Amino acid sequence: MKYGEEWLLFDLAERGVEAYPSLLSQWLSRSKAFQVAVLGTFMPPGTLLIRDRHDLIRALNYFGHLGVGEVVTKRDRANCGLGIHLWQSVEDVFNHAGNPPLEYPFVLQPRFRDVRDIRVVILGDYIEAYERKNPFNFRNNIFFGGGSRSYALSEAELDFCRKVMVRGKFPYAHLDLIYTEKGGPFLSEINLRGGLKGAQITQEEYERKVAALTESFLREWLDKHPGAQKL
Numbered sequence: 001m002k003y004g005e006e007w008l009l010f011d012l013a014e015r016g017v018e019a020y021p022s023l024l025s026q027w028l029s030r031s032k033a034f035q036v037a038v039l040g041t042f043m044p045p046g047t048l049l050i051r052d053r054h055d056l057i058r059a060l061n062y063f064g065h066l067g068v069g070e071v072v073t074k075r076d077r078a079n080c081g082l083g084i085h086l087w088q089s090v091e092d093v094f095n096h097a098g099n100p101p102l103e104y105p106f107v108l109q110p111r112f113r114d115v116r117d118i119r120v121v122i123l124g125d126y127i128e129a130y131e132r133k134n135p136f137n138f139r140n141n142i143f144f145g146g147g148s149r150s151y152a153l154s155e156a157e158l159d160f161c162r163k164v165m166v167r168g169k170f171p172y173a174h175l176d177l178i179y180t181e182k183g184g185p186f187l188s189e190i191n192l193r194g195g196l197k198g199a200q201i202t203q204e205e206y207e208r209k210v211a212a213l214t215e216s217f218l219r220e221w222l223d224k225h226p227g228a229q230k231l
Contacts, residue, residue, distance in 0.1 A: 003077070006030060020217045021192055022169035029192045032083075033076045033105040035168075042164050042187035044180055047109040056094050059108055063090045070111040073102065080195070086111060112180035117188070118151050120161055120175045121199060123209040124216075129153040130198050148198030160185050172213055 001008060009023045019026070028035050036049040046068065050056050063071065071090055075083025085102070087093050096102045117132045129151040153161075161175050164187055174194030177185040196203055222228060 001030075018221070020214055020221075021171050025168050025170040025173075025192055028168050028170075028190065031076055032074050032107050032189060035187075035190060036107050039164060039168060039187055039190065042160070042167075044109060044112065044178065044184075044186040044188075045182050047107065049105060050097070050108045051105045053094075053098060056090070056097055056108075060090050060094060063110070066110075068110045072109055072111050074107040074109075075102075076105055076107070112178075112182070114181045116179040116184075118153075118157075118177040118179075118185070119148075119194075119198065120153060120157075120177060121173075121194075121196075121201065122161060122165065122175070123172045123201075123206070124213050126201070126209055127153065127158065128199055128201060129157075130200075132198060150200075157185055160187075164190060171217065172210065 006027050009027050012019065013023050017023075024038075028038060033049050033051075036043065036047055040047060040049070046063070046066065048055070048059055048062070050059060050073075069089060071087050071093065073085045073087065073093060075085075077083070090108070093102070093108065097106075098104060119130055119132055121128045130148045131151040132148050134147070157177065161173075161177070164170075164175060165173050168190060170190065170192065173190050173192060175190045176188040178188045179185060196206060201209075
């Protein structure tokens with residue numbers, strides 16, 4: 001789909017079309033803003049969806065009441081850390097938002113000083129987690145110079161991931177979890193697909209597991225709809 005054609009997914013859902021991965025997870029994977037709207041309760045306190053200047057004015061009051069200074073914005077469809085910006089205040093964001101440097105919608109949240117960033121890959125029974133860190137940049141994305149180390153995921157953390165996936169109807173996922181001075185784990189982002197730099201699983205093995213999950217879904221679906229096998 002091209003940008004702006006996500007409404008096609010809604011049309012398919014309204015007509016009862018079943019999809020794998022789910023239509024909801026496909027839409028969530030395409031939009032950080034939509035993730036905040038649907039999965040915001042799993043995200044760090046102060047994470048807001050900014051759709052227009054009215055939302056931003058409300059955010060000025062909200063962050064001012066909390067005494068928040070520096071904030072971070074995330075462009076809606078930018079990946080690999082390319083759409084993350086650090087601002088000195090929400091007022092700075094307000095002065096630029098809507099102009100070419102920062103289009104609506106986008107995600108706004110406080111800048112957290114003490115962050116642990118954990119990437120979790122869940123492919124059916126295959127679960128892998130690794131912590132990401134960049135000592136030279138507040139963006140921990142490995143794609144731009146960060147490092148990683150294996151991380152032992154706790155049962156509580158895995159349960160948190162499962163709840164997020166159930167809410168977003170993700171059959172498999174890449175989840176970014178963060179711990180901040182406010183606690184955690186919190187959801188930073190989720191996607192059906194993501195970079196594997198830093199992961200132990202190879203691209204080839206990854207593709208085989210995704211294909212196997214898709215095949216398994218198809219077999220189960222055909223068992224429930226035997227008449228479809230004749231089509």
